[in-house]
Amino acid sequence: MKILVCISHVPDTTSKINFADNNTKFDINGVQFIIGPYDDYALARAIELKETTGATVTVLNVGLSDTEPTLRKALAIGADDAVRINAEPLDSYFVAFQIADYSKSIGYDVILMGRESIDYNGGVVHSIVGELLGIPSVSPVMKLDIDGNKAKLAREIEGGKEFIEVNLPFVAGCQEPIAEWKIPNMRGIMSARTKPLTVVEPKPVDSGVALQRFELPPPKGSVRMIKADNVPELVNLLKNEAKIL
Amino acid sequence: MVILVFVESAEGKIKNTSMEAVAYAHAMGGDVTAIALGAVEKVELESLGKYGAKKVLHAADEKLNQDIIQVYAAVLEQALQAEGADTLVLANSSLGTPVAARVATKIGASLASNVVELPDTSSGFVVKQSIYTGKAFALVSLKNQKKVIAIRKNAVGIKDVGSPAQITPFTASLADADFATKIISTEKATGEVLLPEADIVVSGGRGMKGPEHWGILEDLAKALNAATGCSKPVSDLGWRPHHEHVGQTGVKVAPQLYIAVGISGAIQHLAGVNSSKYIVVINKDPEAPFFKAADYGIVGDAFEIIPKLTEAIKAAK
Numbered sequence: 001m002k003i004l005v006c007i008s009h010v011p012d013t014t015s016k017i018n019f020a021d022n023n024t025k026f027d028i029n030g031v032q033f034i035i036g037p038y039d040d041y042a043l044a045r046a047i048e049l050k051e052t053t054g055a056t057v058t059v060l061n062v063g064l065s066d067t068e069p070t071l072r073k074a075l076a077i078g079a080d081d082a083v084r085i086n087a088e089p090l091d092s093y094f095v096a097f098q099i100a101d102y103s104k105s106i107g108y109d110v111i112l113m114g115r116e117s118i119d120y121n122g123g124v125v126h127s128i129v130g131e132l133l134g135i136p137s138v139s140p141v142m143k144l145d146i147d148g149n150k151a152k153l154a155r156e157i158e159g160g161k162e163f164i165e166v167n168l169p170f171v172a173g174c175q176e177p178i179a180e181w182k183i184p185n186m187r188g189i190m191s192a193r194t195k196p197l198t199v200v201e202p203k204p205v206d207s208g209v210a211l212q213r214f215e216l217p218p219p220k221g222s223v224r225m226i227k228a229d230n231v232p233e234l235v236n237l238l239k240n241e242a243k244i245l
Numbered sequence: 246m247v248i249l250v251f252v253e254s255a256e257g258k259i260k261n262t263s264m265e266a267v268a269y270a271h272a273m274g275g276d277v278t279a280i281a282l283g284a285v286e287k288v289e290l291e292s293l294g295k296y297g298a299k300k301v302l303h304a305a306d307e308k309l310n311q312d313i314i315q316v317y318a319a320v321l322e323q324a325l326q327a328e329g330a331d332t333l334v335l336a337n338s339s340l341g342t343p344v345a346a347r348v349a350t351k352i353g354a355s356l357a358s359n360v361v362e363l364p365d366t367s368s369g370f371v372v373k374q375s376i377y378t379g380k381a382f383a384l385v386s387l388k389n390q391k392k393v394i395a396i397r398k399n400a401v402g403i404k405d406v407g408s409p410a411q412i413t414p415f416t417a418s419l420a421d422a423d424f425a426t427k428i429i430s431t432e433k434a435t436g437e438v439l440l441p442e443a444d445i446v447v448s449g450g451r452g453m454k455g456p457e458h459w460g461i462l463e464d465l466a467k468a469l470n471a472a473t474g475c476s477k478p479v480s481d482l483g484w485r486p487h488h489e490h491v492g493q494t495g496v497k498v499a500p501q502l503y504i505a506v507g508i509s510g511a512i513q514h515l516a517g518v519n520s521s522k523y524i525v526v527i528n529k530d531p532e533a534p535f536f537k538a539a540d541y542g543i544v545g546d547a548f549e550i551i552p553k554l555t556e557a558i559k560a561a562k
């Protein structure tokens with residue numbers, strides 16, 4: 001079984017977000033990049049499946065060469081090989097198109113992604129890839145077991161979950177608690193240096209969207225403190241000032 | 246211009262977020278056709294007229310009672326074609342967003358999810374999307390004639406503009422191949438206010454000390470007709486179900502009011518709540534970072550404050 005895990009290279013969750021070049025570029029100053037937290041869950045589950053079924057795990061990123069340390073980290077966690085599609089990830093369709101195009105040439109049995117990236121938060125790349133490949137896509141998946149040609153999944157829905165069966169191949173957008181995040185050990189880090197990392201050139205494609213600029217939300221006003229012995233005052237403010245109740 | 250709106254339902258009732266999607270399409274201008282799939286009550290369908298739908302299509306085939314992403318996408322593609330609609334609007338959700346992505350791919354549309362405002366059409370068609378988990382926005386131009394737009398809660402609000410709509414049955418041809426994913430069973434909380442839908446959310450953190458103390462939060466939620474949420478450690482510890490976990494790696498909420506009790510306000514938690522209109526923080530530590538993101542705060546012991554707050558709310562009603 002061949003598993004593909006798509007990895008986004010995103011700012012650490014504690015990053016302060018700033019923009020440069022007249023609000024048209026993300027400002028990478030002082031920002032640490034990580035494997036997308038949801039993609040990290042997908043990877044962790046893929047590594048578990050590798051251990052139990054002998055599957056091979058390929059990690060793929062659509063990005064420029066600055067994302068290679070993130071791919072190496074995924075190799076250190078246990079992936080067998082890595083692919084980088086050499087392009088700036090401009091938008092969801094562009095990224096999904098590259099992933100679908102590459103995976104067609106290999107024929108993966110299972111394609112795992114995160115439910116969403118934490119930079120763009122589109123929550124759509126898995127579904128576009130599924131559609132482009134003409135195979136099922138399921139997201140957000142919180143449980144995934146594979147038995148031969150069949151997979152059993154649990155998908156989170158508003159206020160509950162759905163239990164789903166699907167035949168391979170399929171795409172899944174993963175989230176916790178599908179597996180526990182894995183931390184690379186020393187042996188993993190050493191072996192990651194020599195595992196194959198292939199660079200593939202992108203295909204041109206027009207996705208029908210164009211970024212104009214970024215914007216930051218207006219700064220939050222200061223908090224109004226209410227004394228613990230005056231709780232009804234909070235209700236009064238919510239009712240008469242915020243006009244909520 | 247005809248705009249098609251996909252409306253979601255739960256237990257036969259139209260979701261609030263879908264009513265807002267209809268209001269959004271109406272505010273965009275043009276003729277709005279709404280479409281609902283599976284079993285939905287007739288009065289509910291008619292009520293969509295109030296939010297601006299001229300016409301309501303109902304694909305009532307019982308095979309559509311299960312919300313399979315591929316099947317729904319195929320039905321919407323057919324409805325777009327039948328109505329001569331170029332634009333599909335729907336609410337972001339665990340179903341809506343994947344469906345939007347598949348439909349956009351099928352028809353070659355410009356796709357935007359997490360849209361937070363009406364489009365700016367003064368030059369082209371520019372939407373504002375929430376990105377970096379609520380920490381920023383992107384203004385993106387949708388260049389294709391065909392567009393698929395998934396909106397976030399509170400993008401326009403729900404407005405009452407019209408009168409009950411006419412319902413037209415819609416028959417779609419369903420291909421077996423689209424049923425490749427089989428929903429075996431569903432586990433769902435019933436009768437609760439759903440977290441992503443709620444106008445008010447009462448959320449508890451590790452400061453609540455244990456699941457046995459959630460009663461006071463549930464009482465407060467009941468008094469406010471609110472949904473309950475929690476921080477990640479609370480769901481990790483199994484004190485609350487996973488679907489209540491709010492934040493970067495959980496549900497993103499955008500209520501009118503978010504009440505955080507015994508939650509420290511880690512940046513990953515804030516990422517899930519920063520679209521709330523008002524935030525109230527109750528924490529015994531005056532240095533808790535959450536106060537910096539709050540509109541109103543009380544420093545004190547949750548176990549004393551919460552029952553008093555519930556009483557005060559009941560008294561004010």
Ligand SMILES: Cc1cc2nc3c(=O)[nH]c(=O)nc-3n(C[C@H](O)[C@H](O)[C@H](O)COP(=O)(O)OP(=O)(O)OC[C@H]3O[C@@H](n4cnc5c(N)ncnc54)[C@H](O)[C@@H]3O)c2cc1C
Pocket residue numbers: 013037449450451452453475476477478479490491492493494495506507508509510511512513514517527528529530533545546547548
């Ligand atoms: C990649 C990543 C993703 C994450 N995603 C999320 C996420 O999606 N959601 C999320 O919530 N967290 C997330 N976290 C975890 C996050 O960093 C925090 O650890 C978590 O939010 C803390 O939860 P808490 O505030 O409930 O607990 P704590 O930090 O332990 O805070 C408890 C608070 O309760 C207060 N308190 C204690 N007793 C009382 C009392 N009697 N009355 C009133 N107040 C009291 C304390 O003063 C304290 O402020 C993530 C972390 C990482 C690294």
Ligand SMILES: Nc1ncnc2c1ncn2[C@@H]1O[C@H](COP(=O)(O)O)[C@@H](O)[C@H]1O
Pocket residue numbers: 006007008009036038039060061062063089092095112113114115116117118120121122123124125126
């Ligand atoms: N540049 C990228 N390279 C590889 N995979 C990606 C990239 N961007 C997004 N993905 C994958 O697609 C998932 C959903 O992303 P999104 O639709 O942007 O929210 C992510 O969790 C990743 O698994």
